[in-house]
Amino acid sequence: MQLYGGLLLLPAAVLLTTFAYLPTITTVINSLFLPGFRGAPAEFVGLENYQVLFDDPTFWKVARNNLIYAVGTIPTSIALALGMALFVNGKLPGRGFVRMAYFTPTILPMIAAANIWMFFYAPQIGLFNKVLGALGFSGVNWLGDPNMALGSVIVMSVWKEAGFFMIFYLAALQGIAPELKEAADLEGTSRWSFFWRVTFPLLMPTTLFVLINALINAVRVVDHLFILTKGGPNNATNLLLYYVYENAFSFFDRTTAATITVVILLVLAVVATVKFTILDRRTHYQ
Amino acid sequence: MSNQSRIRLEGVTKRWGASAAVDGISFDVTPGQFVILLGPSGCGKSTTLRMIAGLEEASDGQIHIGERNVTRLPPGDRGLSMVFQSYALFPHLSVADNIVFGLRSRKVPKDEQRQRLAKVAELVDLTDYLNRKPGQLSGGQRQRVALARSVISEHPICLMDEPLSNLDARLRSDMRREIKALQSRLNMTVIYVTHDQVEAMSMGDRVILMQHGKIVQDDSPDELYNRPASAFAASFIGSPAMNLLPLVTGENGAVIEGEPSTPVAPMEAAGGHLGIRPEDIALSTTSAAGVPAMVVSDEYLGADTIAHVTVGSHTVRVRMSGKHALAGQPCRLRWSSQHAHLFGSDGLRRDDITPHALPNAPRAVPRPPAVGSFQH
Numbered sequence: 001m002q003l004y005g006g007l008l009l010l011p012a013a014v015l016l017t018t019f020a021y022l023p024t025i026t027t028v029i030n031s032l033f034l035p036g037f038r039g040a041p042a043e044f045v046g047l048e049n050y051q052v053l054f055d056d057p058t059f060w061k062v063a064r065n066n067l068i069y070a071v072g073t074i075p076t077s078i079a080l081a082l083g084m085a086l087f088v089n090g091k092l093p094g095r096g097f098v099r100m101a102y103f104t105p106t107i108l109p110m111i112a113a114a115n116i117w118m119f120f121y122a123p124q125i126g127l128f129n130k131v132l133g134a135l136g137f138s139g140v141n142w143l144g145d146p147n148m149a150l151g152s153v154i155v156m157s158v159w160k161e162a163g164f165f166m167i168f169y170l171a172a173l174q175g176i177a178p179e180l181k182e183a184a185d186l187e188g189t190s191r192w193s194f195f196w197r198v199t200f201p202l203l204m205p206t207t208l209f210v211l212i213n214a215l216i217n218a219v220r221v222v223d224h225l226f227i228l229t230k231g232g233p234n235n236a237t238n239l240l241l242y243y244v245y246e247n248a249f250s251f252f253d254r255t256t257a258a259t260i261t262v263v264i265l266l267v268l269a270v271v272a273t274v275k276f277t278i279l280d281r282r283t284h285y286q
Numbered sequence: 287m288s289n290q291s292r293i294r295l296e297g298v299t300k301r302w303g304a305s306a307a308v309d310g311i312s313f314d315v316t317p318g319q320f321v322i323l324l325g326p327s328g329c330g331k332s333t334t335l336r337m338i339a340g341l342e343e344a345s346d347g348q349i350h351i352g353e354r355n356v357t358r359l360p361p362g363d364r365g366l367s368m369v370f371q372s373y374a375l376f377p378h379l380s381v382a383d384n385i386v387f388g389l390r391s392r393k394v395p396k397d398e399q400r401q402r403l404a405k406v407a408e409l410v411d412l413t414d415y416l417n418r419k420p421g422q423l424s425g426g427q428r429q430r431v432a433l434a435r436s437v438i439s440e441h442p443i444c445l446m447d448e449p450l451s452n453l454d455a456r457l458r459s460d461m462r463r464e465i466k467a468l469q470s471r472l473n474m475t476v477i478y479v480t481h482d483q484v485e486a487m488s489m490g491d492r493v494i495l496m497q498h499g500k501i502v503q504d505d506s507p508d509e510l511y512n513r514p515a516s517a518f519a520a521s522f523i524g525s526p527a528m529n530l531l532p533l534v535t536g537e538n539g540a541v542i543e544g545e546p547s548t549p550v551a552p553m554e555a556a557g558g559h560l561g562i563r564p565e566d567i568a569l570s571t572t573s574a575a576g577v578p579a580m581v582v583s584d585e586y587l588g589a590d591t592i593a594h595v596t597v598g599s600h601t602v603r604v605r606m607s608g609k610h611a612l613a614g615q616p617c618r619l620r621w622s623s624q625h626a627h628l629f630g631s632d633g634l635r636r637d638d639i640t641p642h643a644l645p646n647a648p649r650a651v652p653r654p655p656a657v658g659s660f661q662h
Contacts, residue, residue, distance in 0.1 A: 179374035182341050187388030187439065188362025197387075201378045284378035284419075 024265070030258035049259045059260065061235055062243045065150060069239055070218040072154035073161065078210055080158065081165035082203070086195075088166075089173045099170070106164040114227035117156045121228070143229050146236035153237050156224060161217065165210045172206040173199070204283040211279075212272055219264055240264055290352040290365075291317040291442035291475040293338065298347035300333050300499075307333045309499035310347065315477065317442070320469055322490035323479045326522070330499040331479045335445050338477065339368050351443065362391075366443035367436035371451055373428050375420040375435075382407075382416040385434045406438040409468070426457045433465070437472065444469075446478040450485065462489055483523050487511065495519050517629040520561045526592060529567075529602040530559045530629070539642065544598025548577045550626070551641040557631040560641060564605035566625035569593065569617050576618030576644050583613050595619065620644040 031049055033042040053059050088099045105113060120127045121142035129139035142152040176199065184194045222242040225231055231238035231246065238246075240260060248257035293315040300308040308330040315321050323331040336342040338349060340361035349357045356364045367388075375384050382403060389399045407413045410430040420428055429449060436444050449465070450458045466489050469476050480486055486493045487507045495503045495510065495518075503515040514520035520528040533540040533556050539549030540556040550560055570576060577597055585592045586609050593604045593612055597619065604619070623643035628636045 177372060177374065179370045179372050180376060182339075182361070183368070183370060183374040183435075184387070184391070185341070185361045186339060186366070186368050187391045188360075189388075189391040193391060197390075198376055198378075 027258045027261050030255060031262045034255060049255055050263075053256060053259050053263070058235060058238075059243070062238045062240055065236070065238055066219060066240045068150060069154055069157070070215065072151070073157045073218055074211065074214040076154075077158045077161040077214060078165060078207065080162040081210070082169050082207075084162065084166045085169035085173055086199075089170060102166055103163045105160045105162075106167070108160075110160065110221060110223035111227060113160050114156065114224035117159075117224075118227060121152055143237075144233060146233050149229055149233060149237045153224065153228060156228070157221070160224075161214065165214070168206050168210055169203065172203050176202055201284060204279070205285050208275065208279050208283055212275060215271060215275075216268065219268065289317065292350075292352055293443065293475065293477065294350040295334075295338070296348045296350075298334065298337060298344050298349060300330070300337060300342060301345040306345075306499050308337070311496075311499075311501055312347075313494060313501065313504055315475060317475050318473050320466070320476045320478065320489060320491045322486040322493045323477060323496060324483060324486040324490075324493050324522070325481065325496035325502075327481055329496040331481075331496050332447055334496070335368075335447055335477060335479045339366065339445050340364050365441050366445060367439045367441045368445040368447065369432045369436050369449045371448040373420075373432040373449075373452075375428060375431055377420055380417050380419060381412060381423070381431050384420065384431055385412075385416075385438055388435065388439050402438050402440075406434045409437065410434045425453050426461065429453065429461060433468065437468070442473075443475045443477075446476060448480055449478075450480075451482070458485075465489065483525070487523070495522065513635070514561070514627065515635050517559050517561065517633040520627060520629070524563055526564050526603045526605070528561045528563050528627070530561050531597065531600050531602065533558055533560050533628075542577065542598045543600065545577060546598075548644070549642060550577070550644070551628055552639045554639050555628050555636070555641070558636065559629040559633075561627040561629060562602070562621050562625060564592065564603040566621050567602065567604045568620045569595070569604050569606065569612070570620065572616050572618060574618050574620070576620040579617055579619050581612040581615050581617055584610060586610075 032044060032046060034045045034049070035042050084102050088095055088102065092098065108116075119125070123129060123139060123141050123144065126139075126142070128142065132139055140148060143149050180198055181194065184198060189197075219240050222239055222245070225237060225239060225242045229237040231242050241264070244257045244260050244264075247253045247260065295314075296312050297310045298308060298312070299306055299310050311330075311334060313321075323334060325331045333342060337344045340356070340359060340363075344357055347357070348355055351364055351366070376387065379387065385406060386394075386399045386403050389402065394402075403416075404413075407416055410433055412427065412430055412434060415423060415427060420431065423431065429452075432449070446465075450461050453461060462485060465476075468474075478485075478489065487510075490507055493503075493505060493507050493510050494501055497518055503510055503519045505513075505515075510519065511523055514523065514528070517530055521530060532543045533551060534543050535541075535553065535556040536546050536549050539553050540551040540560075541547075541549050542560065568576075569581075572578070579595045579597045579602075582594045582596055582601065584594070590605055590607045591610045593606065593610065595602050595604055595617065602619070621644055623641050626641040628639060628641055630636045
């Protein structure tokens with residue numbers, strides 16, 4: 001009997017091992033070695049690679065960018081998603097259409113979305129600058145100005161993610177019994193008070209889930225950088241994963257790439273654990 | 287008692303598109319009354335209640351509470367509380383927080399909240415459960431929390447929408463008594479929606495029976511049982527329900543369809559129905575006088591037996607106390623004229639003619655309690 005159970009688990013186990021666990025372990029090992037020159041065997045250097053990485057100002061700049069990117073995208077997209085979900089959950093004409101409109105950015109592949117936003121952001125012919133020009137303002141170099149570029153990337157990401165998170169909130173909102181609202185109405189509870197005392201607490205499991213997902217996305221999704229900025233100008237929009245890619249495939253420095261990857265994994269694991277342990281205690285699961 | 291909790295409906299109507307779920311209903315509830323809205327599902331009783339609560343807007347007509355016209359007021363301004371069928375408890379809040387939810391909304395001072403909570407928790411026997419979440423309570427306890435939430439608001443009016451339908455049969459009969467006791471103790475005005483005629487008969491001071499969005503009969507439980515205003519009212523109240531037998535023209539008066547030998551009512555009754563409650567029929571041997579019939583089967587229910595008897599082309603149910611095994615035997619049926627009801631071809635009660643008394647029908651068995659005790 002145990003054999004059957006094992007066999008049933010085998011396909012998933014093989015795939016996970018091949019594509020997730022083995023690469024992770026190899027990456028950890030790689031981050032502890034320096035490759036030898038001209039066929040010499042790799043040399044074990046312990047944590048020296050990490051030492052070198054932490055001394056690299058570009059790494060810190062990229063890490064800071066990623067932190068700004070996370071702080072800029074996560075709360076905004078979640079708040080926006082919740083707002084949109086509350087809006088389309090109510091009675092309004094053309095509700096199906098509005099829901100679809102909000103969800104459309106999610107269906108688009110990131111590359112396609114980034115290409116659309118390229119045209120919005122383009123310095124001369126871009127939509128935003130045309131609008132600004134029509135209003136009599138001088139245009140902004142949205143993606144070329146180091147002070148603006150990261151912000152522009154953040155705005156695009158929020159646009160892309162909010163619709164996706166909205167779907168989770170919408171599903172959760174529809175799981176809340178309408179009698180709760182009626183019972184609160186009978187006591188003269190205001191909308192605002194009902195939202196904070198009932199709706200929001202009941203949505204906490206969804207918020208937690210979305211929060212973890214948003215965090216992972218903040219370091220996972222870099223497709224738009226390939227189209228919009230390639231990490232520039234002067235690393236102003238470079239994010240951790242894109243930096244890993246650059247190290248591995250542009251600079252052919254596999255060791256640094258592996259080292260950064262391990263750092264990302266550790267940070268994500270710590271943050272996720274903290275979130276689950278702290279927020280879980282205060283979350284009501286139905 | 288002040289007039290504050292008087293509820294008056296005038297021609298209240300609710301339309302969904304072209305069809306009217308509630309069609310011009312009017313009634314007047316005096317303070318302290320326990321009024322039941324009774325009817326089969328889809329008859330508009332819940333919609334009526336929700337219009338009184340303000341959860342649905344009336345398409346037409348007016349609703350007054352006390353001296354105020356509340357037809358267009360939001361639910362929170364109507365000064366009433368409601369117990370929902372699903373209880374509508376907030377799953378993430380403790381029992382205590384659930385009960386004082388409305389007080390917090392109305393910004394009642396914390397001290398007073400605590401005092402009222404302690405009092406109400408005592409009243410509904412929940413003191414030991416105040417820190418639990420609704421998910422950790424049994425159905426009956428959740429019901430009590432919902433009751434407590436409406437009691438603590440100290441509104442003189444409480445609306446209840448099938449509050450007992452999610453409970454099992456034994457708990458239901460306990461809660462029936464408890465709700466009734468609570469109502470008379472606090473002198474609340476209650477409008478209570480149910481499809482269960484046992485609840486209606488046992489709890490109500492007054493029962494409003496509805497069908498297709500209209501009031502069929504608005505009377506005391508006693509009147510409803512003993513003088514049903516229509517064939518529908520007759521068939522809805524009592525378990526088993528009243529026997530309704532179609533009458534046709536016979537030689538010496540109206541006879542039961544398929545049983546031409548015994549006239550049971552004057553000729554004018556033909557085309558309508560004769561209604562007799564199962565407990566009002568006496569079953570006797572073929573040697574006695576009465577309507578000839580044949581026992582098809584009998585159901586033994588403990589306290590009494592329901593015999594299914596064919597008369598002409600119809601089946602009637604006869605209730606006898608104790609245990610009887612009569613299946614397959616021919617017999618005679620008798621009833622007294624005050625226990626027979628006549629309904630016209632339009633289904634309405636006819637009091638202008640009296641059914642024939644079948645030759646001095648003494649009650650063969652003591653009359654069982656008016657409301658069946660075996661179903662619930």
